[in-house]
Amino acid sequence: MAEIINIPVILATARKGRSSEKAANFMLEQAKAYGLETELIDVRDYRIEATDNSGNLPEAQRLSSKISRADGLIIVSPEYNHGYPGELKMMLDMLYEEYFKKPVGFCGVSSGIFGGVRGVEQLRQVSIEFHMVPIREAMYFPQIDSLIKDDGRVTDKDYHDRAKKFLDELVWYAKALKQHRD
C-alpha cells in the first residue's frame, strides 16, 4: 500500500483582493494530482491580535493539530516591500515544535517581475529557526494577474512541469525525514 504523505498548502496573506489565492489554488490542485493528502490552510482563519506563542489560543490549537499531522508544508506567499506578510508571521509564530524536521517549499507571488523571491529568502531564514528544511526548488509567480486568469487558468504551460519538479523534491524530503523520525 502506498504511503500517505500529508502536505498542506498555506495561503499566506489575508489581504482583500489577494491574488496569491490563485497561486495557492493552483498548488493545491497540483498537490492533489500528485497523490498527496492536502488541504488549504488559509491565514484568514488564523488571525490573532498580537504575536502569541503560548500555545493557548484556540487558533494555535487548531493550527497545531494540522501541522502536527503534516509531513511537510507548501507556503504560498506574496512579497510585501521585500518582506513577508505580517499575518503569515503571526500565524507561524504561534507554533514551534510542530514544525521540527519537516521540509517546506516556498511559492513566491508578485504583481511585478521578480515573483516574490526576496520575501522567500527571508522566510527561508525563519523556517530554519523552526527546525524545518527549506528546499531549494521554489515556484515563483511573477505578474500573477496575467500568469493566472481569474478562472484559474495558468497561461504558462511550463508551470505544471515546474510544480512536478517542486513536488518531487518536497516529497523526497518528506519521505526521507518521516522515515528517519520514526
Next chain:
Amino acid sequence: MAEIINIPVILATARKGRSSEKAANFMLEQAKAYGLETELIDVRDYRIEATDNSGNLPEAQRLSSKISRADGLIIVSPEYNHGYPGELKMMLDMLYEEYFKKPVGFCGVSSGIFGGVRGVEQLRQVSIEFHMVPIREAMYFPQIDSLIKDDGRVTDKDYHDRAKKFLDELVWYAKALKQHRD
C-alpha cells in the same frame, strides 16, 4: 533658534508581556534628553485584520499623519524566530510614500544573547524598499530582562553612551536629508 527634529519611537510588538516595552521606553527617554521631539508609536494602537496598503483604514490615516511629520524613525523590535513581529510588518505596510528619504535606526531586543540582530537585518532590507536610510548604528538589548529592570533601570551603564552615539548618527542623517528635501 534651534531646528526641531521629530523622531518617534515605534514599539514593534503587541505581544502580551512584551519586554521590548522597556527598551522602547529607554529609547524614548534618551531621545527626549537629546532634545528631539518624539513620542511612542505603539503597534497595539494600529492593529488591523489583514495587510492593507489602500490607505483607507483609519489606522492608516492616523499613522500617516505621524510618519508624514517625522524626520526619521526609531524602531524597537524583538526578534521572533529570526524574523520580525507580524504586527509590525502589517503596520508598516499600511504606508509607503510617508517614509521616503528619512533615516531609520533599529533597536533589537531578545531574551537570548544576540539581541535580535537577525530580525534587524531583515527589517533593514524592508526599510530600503520604503526608500528609507537604514543607519549603521544600532542598539541591541540582549537578555532584556536582566539588562533592564522592571522599574526601567538599565544595569549596563554603557547604554547611555551607546544611545548617544546612535542618536548622533540618526540625527546627522535626519538633518542632512531634511535639508536636501526642502
Next chain:
Amino acid sequence: MAEIINIPVILATARKGRSSEKAANFMLEQAKAYGLETELIDVRDYRIEATDNSGNLPEAQRLSSKISRADGLIIVSPEYNHGYPGELKMMLDMLYEEYFKKPVGFCGVSSGIFGGVRGVEQLRQVSIEFHMVPIREAMYFPQIDSLIKDDGRVTDKDYHDRAKKFLDELVWYAKALKQHRD
C-alpha cells in the same frame, strides 16, 4: 559652476567570460552622459590572496585613493548561488572608513530571469556595515546575454530611462550627504 560629483562603477566579478562587463560598461556610459565624473573600478585589478583589512597592501592603497575621492558608488554584480562574488567581497573588505556616509546603488546581473536580486539584498546588508547608504533604486539585468548584445547594444529601450531614474536618486543622496559632510 556646476558641482563635480564623482561616482565610480565597480565591476564585481573577475570570472572569465563575465557578462557583467557589458552591464558595467552600459552604466559607465550612462553615468558619463549624466555628467558625472566616473571610471571603471575592475575587481580584476584588485585581486588579493586572502581577506586583508590591514590597509597595507598596495591594492588597498590604490583602491583607497579612488574610494576616498568618490561621492558614491555604483556596484555592478552578478549573483552566484544567491550570493555575491567572492572577489568583490575581498576587494570591498580591504577598506572601511573610505566608504562612510556615501550612497551606493546596486546593479544586479544574471543569466536567469531574476536579475541577481538576491545577491543585491545581501550586498545591501554589507554596505550598511560600511556606513554607506544603499539606495532603493536598483538596476537589474536579467538574461544578460540577450538583454545586452556583445557590441554593447541594449535591446530593451526602457533601460536608458531606468538608468536615469537610478542616477537621479543616487546623485540626490551623493549631494545631500556631501553637503552635510562638509
Next chain:
Amino acid sequence: MAEIINIPVILATARKGRSSEKAANFMLEQAKAYGLETELIDVRDYRIEATDNSGNLPEAQRLSSKISRADGLIIVSPEYNHGYPGELKMMLDMLYEEYFKKPVGFCGVSSGIFGGVRGVEQLRQVSIEFHMVPIREAMYFPQIDSLIKDDGRVTDKDYHDRAKKFLDELVWYAKALKQHRD
C-alpha cells in the same frame, strides 16, 4: 558494524592571523571524538584568482573529490562586515552537484559579541541554492580570543555540550539523507 559518516570541517578564511582556526580545530576534535570521519579543508589550499565554476581547475578537482565523498559539512566562518569571507565564496562556488542533498552546519566566529550570526544567515541562503540542508543548530564563537586560548583551551565549558548537540543534529540529517539517497 557501525556506519561511517564523513563530515569535513571547512575553515573559511585565509586571512593572516585568522582566529577562526582555533574554532575550526575545536570542531575538528569534537567531530573526531564523536566518531566521525573528518578532516580539515582549509580555504588556503583552494585559493583561485577569480570565480570559476567550470570544474576545470585543479583546485576544483581536489575539492570535488573531498565533497563528493562527504555526507555533510561543517563550515567554520568569521563574519566580515556582516557577510562571509570572499575566499570562502570563491571556493564554494567552484562546485555544485557535489553538495546536493547533504546537511551543513555553520559555526560563526567573531571578535565582537554576536559570534558571526549575520554572516551565517547569509551563508544559509547560499547553501540552499547548493541544494544543501542548513541545519538549525549552530555554534557561535563570540570574542574568540578570550573564548579559545592560543593553546586551544576553550574557556567556556558549555561548548563541549553544545558541540555534542550540534553534531547530533548534523549526523541525524547526514544519516537520514544518505539512507534515502541510496
